[in-house]
Amino acid sequence: MSETAREPGNDARSGGSPEPGNEVRGGGRRVSRRGLLSAAGAAGLTGLGAGAVGGYASAAALGAGTDEGSALASVRARSGPEAGRPPALRVPTPAHVQVLAVDVRxxxxxxxxxxxxxxxxxxxxxxxxxxxxxxxxxxxxxxxxGLRPASLGVTVGLGGSLLDRAGLADRRPPHLEDLPEFGADDLEPAWCGGDLMLHVGAEDPVVVSSAVEYLLRRAGDRVRVRWALPGFQRSPVTAEDHTATPRNLMGSVDGTVNPEPTEPLFDSQVLAAHPEGALAWMDGGSYVVVRRIRMLLDDWFALETGEREAVIGRRLSDGAPLGGEGEDDRPDLAARDDDGEPVIPRRAHVRLASPESTLGARMLRRGFNFDLGWDTGGRRQAGLLFTAWQADPRSGFTAVQTSLDEGADALNEFIRHEGSAVFAVPPVPESGSGLAGTLL
Incomplete structure (x- = not known):
């Protein structure tokens, strides 16, 4: 639920793709930075297996010389007009998702x-x-x-545990290390980790649910589900302004100041750089942190509106930072009121998550609400299915969450992080459909 700032003048909700020609080396073949966003679909392991999906196939070598599986890859199936980015990063974000982790038997x-x-x-x-x-x-x-595919998109991430268990620990980037413990953590082990992440999104919940069930059924007994969580956003059909930033179940706008592929700093913020050696398979890829964040909604809505705004550091009515005029205004952390107190309180979420407090940490956030009703003890099971995409979780998510902890983020009193995982999503070469036949 943290914020990361964009450069002034950039529209956080704009679409589009990076400029062509922004290429990097990956796995011994030319891989465009657009590769990560070049098509939408499923990620996989070359050497553990890679194939052509919708005419797109890809692989980036982990290193030469092994016969048992020495490469990782990701494959994106073409998914409608926005084939320039994977479903998990697509703009606009799908209204419904399900994210789950499986362990390979x-x-x-x-x-x-x-x-x-x-x-x-x-x-x-x-x-x-x-x-x-x-x-x-x-x-x-x-x-x-009777239902259309509804912009169905499938993305797969690789957990560090899979590389370790598959005998590829030397190919596990330090970026994929387990996250440290944080003050807001109340983690349930059954809702953490996993060998593979399956991220399925679409505009219709029946399409999402059916696709997840089918893919798991086709996987058979070779995997078992470790955890799963469905998420949703408002439907564009019901929104008065479908371009407006969605709100979470606390009533706050969620997704302001997000980097987008059109921005000059997108590559350095979101895409990993591993140009050489055993980690080259992730050059141009992205690391995603997934968090299950329960909201203490009864306690939250017991606060007056002004108290809630002070916790976040933004107005509830329009998402503008306190003291600002509009949602896209940069928070003025130096502003003081007539009594000399900060306009944006010292423990406000916005202040502690800002680049000024996190050594410039930035990440691409995709948040979805979840609402599972009430448990047998009468406790509300609702909150945020939070995904954060970044070049390096250590200088992205971990840096931000550490700042929130050390500054005693006021929001921590109203949320609990109950599930956690981090996955690697490798890049997609511009071409390489012939590669699948060679590998398989």
């Missing part, structure tokens, strides 16, 4: 690699079929019968 490294290869091979092919034909055409009697 197997005790020995070779068994883990074999199972992962088979699962990813299946997911690659099925992701293309789901978009091009729709689930009902692929799976007779599917719940989505």
């Amino acid at each position: 197997g005790e020995e490294a070779a068994d883990v690699r074999a199972s992962a290869r088979e699962v990813l091979d299946v997911w690659h092919g099925e992701a293309a079929a789901l978009h091009e034909r729709g689930l009902a055409a692929v799976d007779e009697g599917a719940p989505s019968e």
Whole structure:
């Protein structure tokens, strides 16, 4: 739920793609920085398995010389007019998602690699079929019968645990290290970690749910679900202004000051740089932190409006920083009121999450609400399914969360981080459809 600032004059809600020609080296072949955003679909392991999805295939070598699986890759299936970016980073953000983590079965490294290869091979092919034909055409009697694909997009991330278990620990970037403990953490181990992340988004919840069930069914007993969480945003159809920043269940705008692919600093903020060596497979990729954040909504709404605004540091009515005129105004952290007190309180979330407090930390945030009703003890199970995409979680999410902890973020009194994971999403080369045949 943290904020990261953009450069003045950039529109945080603008679309578009980076300028062409911004290329980097990755895995021994030319990989464009647009590669990460070049097509939408499923990510996979080359060597554990890679395939063509919707005419797009990719691989970035982890390093040469191993026969058992020495490369990682990601594959994005073409997904509608916004084939310039993966579903997880698509603009506008889909109204419904489900994010889940699975563990790959197997005790020995070779068994883990074999199972992962088979699962990813299946997911690659099925992701293309789901978009091009729709689930009902692929799976007779599917719940989505009569529904269009609804901008269905599938993205897969790799957990550090998979690399360790598959005998590829030397190819695990330090960026993929486990997150430290934070003051707002109340983590449930069953809702943390995972070998693979499956991120499915669409404009219709039935399409999302049906696609997730189908992909897991096709994976069979080679994986088991570790945790899963469905999320949602407001529907563009019901929004008075579909370009406005969505609100979370606390009533606050959520997603202001987000970097976008059109901004000059997007690459350095969101895309990883690993140009050489054993980590080259992630050059131009992105690391995503996933957090399950429960909101203490009864306590929150017991506050007066002004008290809630002081906690966040923004007006509830329009999202403007306190003392500012509009949502896109840069928070003035030096402003003082007539009594000499900061206009934006010292413990306000906006202040502590700002680049001035985090040594310039920035990340691309995608937040979704979740509402699972009430548990048997009468406790509300609702909050934020938070995903943060960045070049390096250590200087991105971890830096921001540490600042929130050390500054005693006022928002921490009303939230609990109950689930946590970090995954790597490798880049997508501009071309390479012939590579899949070689690998498989």
